[in-house]
Each structure stands twice: as C-alpha cells, then as structure tokens.
Amino acid sequence: MVSGWHAGRTWRLWLSAICVMVAVLGLTAGHAAGAKSYEKVVWVPVEHQIEQGLEKFLERAFSEAETAGADLVILDINTPGGEIGAADAIGQLIRQSPIHVVAYIDNQAFSAGTYIALNANEIVMTPGSSIGAATPIDLAGNAADVKTISGWSEKMAQAAALNNRNTDIARAMVEIDREFPGLKEKGTVLSLGADRAQELGYADQIVANKKELYAYLGVQADRVQEINPTMGERVARFVTSPVVMSMLLIIGLLGIVVELFAPGFGIAGTVSLCAFGLYFFGHYVAGFASWLHIGLFLLGILLMIMEVFLPGGIVGAIGFISIVTGLIMAAYDTQQGLASLGIAALITAIVTFLLIKKYGLKKLFNKFILGDVQRNEAGYVAPKDQRDLLEKTGVALTPLRPAGVVRIDGMRIDAVSVGAFIAAGTSVRVVQVEGTRVVVQEIESKE
Numbered sequence: 114m115v116s117g118w119h120a121g122r123t124w125r126l127w128l129s130a131i132c133v134m135v136a137v138l139g140l141t142a143g144h145a146a147g148a149k150s151y152e153k154v155v156w157v158p159v160e161h162q163i164e165q166g167l168e169k170f171l172e173r174a175f176s177e178a179e180t181a182g183a184d185l186v187i188l189d190i191n192t193p194g195g196e197i198g199a200a201d202a203i204g205q206l207i208r209q210s211p212i213h214v215v216a217y218i219d220n221q222a223f224s225a226g227t228y229i230a231l232n233a234n235e236i237v238m239t240p241g242s243s244i245g246a247a248t249p250i251d252l253a254g255n256a257a258d259v260k261t262i263s264g265w266s267e268k269m270a271q272a273a274a275l276n277n278r279n280t281d282i283a284r285a286m287v288e289i290d291r292e293f294p295g296l297k298e299k300g301t302v303l304s305l306g307a308d309r310a311q312e313l314g315y316a317d318q319i320v321a322n323k324k325e326l327y328a329y330l331g332v333q334a335d336r337v338q339e340i341n342p343t344m345g346e347r348v349a350r351f352v353t354s355p356v357v358m359s360m361l362l363i364i365g366l367l368g369i370v371v372e373l374f375a376p377g378f379g380i381a382g383t384v385s386l387c388a389f390g391l392y393f394f395g396h397y398v399a400g401f402a403s404w405l406h407i408g409l410f411l412l413g414i415l416l417m418i419m420e421v422f423l424p425g426g427i428v429g430a431i432g433f434i435s436i437v438t439g440l441i442m443a444a445y446d447t448q449q450g451l452a453s454l455g456i457a458a459l460i461t462a463i464v465t466f467l468l469i470k471k472y473g474l475k476k477l478f479n480k481f482i483l484g485d486v487q488r489n490e491a492g493y494v495a496p497k498d499q500r501d502l503l504e505k506t507g508v509a510l511t512p513l514r515p516a517g518v519v520r521i522d523g524m525r526i527d528a529v530s531v532g533a534f535i536a537a538g539t540s541v542r543v544v545q546v547e548g549t550r551v552v553v554q555e556i557e558s559k560e
Contacts, residue, residue: 151185151213154332156339159188163195163225166353168202174340175210181338185330186214188233194224196355197249197265204232204272217326218242218316223304224249227286231272237326238307238316245304247286262287278314352391355453362440362457364388370465392440410439502526502543502551509539509553519553528553 155178216233227247249265266287273283285293285303292299310316320326368385416432507521513535519528528551545552
C-alpha cells in the first residue's frame with residue numbers, strides 16, 4: 114500500500130515537471146516569435162500644423178526609406194492638427210507602405226494628427242501625452258458642417274478598425290452632438306491621456322523616452338537614420354499653410370494697389386513681387402505649382418502693364434483673368450485657392466476704397482490715363498495745342514538769344530525769336546507755331 118502511494122507520487126512529480134518544462138518552452142518560444150527585430154530604422158518628424166507641404170515631405174521620406182531597405186519607420190508626432198485633406202493623403206501613404214510604421218506621440222497628436230497615428234501599425238505614447246479632439250473646424254474656427262463631420266467620423270472609425278481598435282472611441286473624438294456612454298457627454302469631444310489611451314487600446318505601449326522606445330522595439334540607436342525636411346521643404350510647408358497663403362496673397366494685392374497711388378516703382382511694388390514670388394516658390398517646391406502657372410501669372414502682369422499704353426480695357430481684362438488663373442491653379446486645392454484669393458480680394462477692396470476716399474479717383478486714374486499736362490518735376494510736359502497764339506502779341510520777359518520767355522495773354526510762353534536778339538521788355542508778335550515751338554518777332558515801333 115505504501116509502495117503504491119510512493120509510485121503514484123513519483124508519477125505526479127514527473128508529470129508536474131514535464132508541464133512546467135512545456136510551459137517554459139512555450140513562453141520562450143512565444144517570446145521569440147513575438148520579439149521585434151529591425152535591421153534598418155528611419156526616424157521621421159511630424160511636427161507643427163498638418164498641411165500639404167508635410168504630405169510632400171513624407172512622400173519623399175517614405176520613398177527614401179524604401180530605397181534604403183528600411184523595415185521600420187518611426188513617426189515622431191507632435192502636432193495640434195491641421196488640414197484633414199492633407200491628413201487623409203498621409204494616412205493613405207502610411208497604409209500603402211510595406212514598411213512597419215510606429216506612431217510615437219511624445220506630446221500631442223490632436224485632430225488630423227490623431228488620424229495619422231491611427232493609420233500606423235502601432236501607437237506608442239509617453240506619460241503626459243494626449244491623443245484625440247479630432248473635430249474638423251472651418252476657417253473661422255467653428256465646427257465644420259454636418260456633412261464634413263460625418264465623413265471625417267467615418268474616416269477615423271475606419272482607421273481605428275485597421276488595428277482592431279474600438280471604432281466608437283474614434284467617433285467620440287470627432288462628433289460633438291452625440292453622446293457616447295462611458296466615453297463622453299453630448300456637446301464635448303473625446304481626448305485621451307497616455308494611461309487612458311492604453312486602457313482603451315489606443316496606445317500599444319507607454320515609454321518614458323526614446324531610449325525606452327528603442328528598447329521596446331528592439332532597436333539599436335546606431336541603426337536609426339533621421340530624415341528631416343530640407344530648407345526648401347520647410348519654406349513650402351510654411352507657404353502652403355492656408356493662413357500664410359492668404360496673407361501672401363493679401364500682401365501681394367495690397368502692394369499693387371498702394372503702388373498705384375504712389376509715384377514710380379517703390380517699396381510697395383517690391384514687397385508685392387516678393388510676396389507673389391514666395392507664394393509660387395513654396396507651391397513649386399511642394400509640387401503643386403508648375404511653370405505653366407507661373408507663366409500665366411507673369412503673362413497677366415505683362416498684359417496689365419500693356420493696358421496702360423493700349424486703351425480699351427480688353428488687354429487688362431485678359432491680364433487680370435490670367436493672373437487669377439495662375440494663382441488659383443498653383444494652389445494645392447482649387448477650392449482653397451479660391452477661398453484664399455477671395456479673402457485677399459475682399460481685404461484689398463476695402464483698402465482700395467479707403468485710399469480712394471483719401472486721395473480720390475484722380476490719383477488712381479492718373480496711373481492709367483496719360484493726361485495733357487504733368488508736373489514739371491516729373492521731368493516731362495505733354496504737348497499742348499498752341500496754334501491759337503498765332504498773330505497774338507505780347508512782351509518779352511527775358512532776353513531772347515534766340516530762346517527766352519514771353520508773356521502773352523497773361524501766360525508765360527517759351528519762345529524763340531526769328532533770329533535777331535530781342536531785349537527784355539520788347540513788344541513781340543507770334544509769327545509761327547509748330548507743335549511746342551513758338552516763334553516771335555519784334556514789333557517795330559512807329560514813329
């Protein structure tokens with residue numbers, strides 16, 4: 114009886130040992146299977162506002178990463194949001210990339226930044242960082258229309274579903290006028306801190322810093338290659354921002370208007386050309402503007418200048434259309450281009466009205482209409498019909514040797530004598546008028 118008991122105990126011990134060994138081997142195998150191993154890693158910053166210039170930069174970054182044979186891209190996201198159109202294109206770029214993408218949020222990924230993060234394969238956050246608050250807003254800073262919010266909510270939900278994240282949480286980050294029990298009340302939008310995000314499955318890991326991030330990913334720091342925007346791409350990102358784009362158009366148009374009220378070509382004209390030049394340069398570097406658009410703008414300027422010498426208004430109208438077409442076509446989006454140009458045109462119209470009110474229309478029209486007489490200080494006096502002076506008499510105000518000045522009908526007239534010297538104070542008569550040339554002759558006194 115005792116030996117049987119011992120035999121049973123021995124078998125139970127052996128069985129327990131085998132189970133423990135199997136469990137250890139299983140855990141080891143599972144850890145080995147799940148361990149990350151990346152040979153070539155690329156670090157790409159996603160900072161500041163999300164706009165079309167950022168999209169072009171990321172296109173280059175992902176292209177270079179693929180060419181270099183990278184197997185991991187880390188997007189260092191720190192953004193308050195931006196254009197949903199640009200974010201949508203960036204999300205598509207991430208989804209279509211064959212490279213594993215990790216969104217590293219070390220501060221904030223709001224609005225459009227949230228959508229970009231959701232398209233990544235993993236989301237890693239730092240303590241104190243936040244994600245969410247993705248309600249689209251219009252140019253006035255108010256919530257967008259129902260159609261836009263509904264469409265963007267669906268986009269967010271689809272992005273969340275890519276990695277099996279709760280789609281209701283993504284919708285709660287967008288929709289204001291809807292209550293999500295346990296997430297948010299009606300009239301608010303959802304944003305998540307790092308701990309809450311991890312709890313709800315919107316953060317795969319929380320790390321303190323880059324060193325811990327590399328440890329989590331199994332990455333050696335010396336294998337990480339940073340891809341940063343070039344100077345041209347930084348300028349393009351700045352210029353293609355809707356606010357900056359509108360400001361450049363406002364400065365450009367205002368410069369033209371102020372130049373019309375100022376004599377000669379001065380500071381206003383120079384500033385205007387610089388503003389338009391920066392506008393086209395930024396959009397050209399970003400890949401939106403082409404030489405065709407720049408050519409249309411320059412042709413329009415040329416036609417507007419020609420209008421000064423070719424009356425009728427047709428040439429000027431064609432020039433205006435050419436300028437507007439070039440500016441709008443150079444923008445990344447026709448609707449945005451029209452909106453920015455419309456805002457600039459409205460502000461320019463208000464300033465033009467104020468300048469006309471102060472200086473009058475004559476000051477403006479004198480830039481386009483050649484008057485009969487201009488000031489002598491301008492260096493030119495337009496020809497005047499003086500044929501009515503023929504046979505009139507007057508007095509020489511200065512000696513004529515043979516040129517001088519005479520007074521006829523109370524007016525000072527530049528004149529020349531027939532050939533002989535005429536002393537000042539001598540009575541003279543106009544004997545010939547040829548354009549601006551007035552010829553006088555001394556009136557001999559009768560004895």
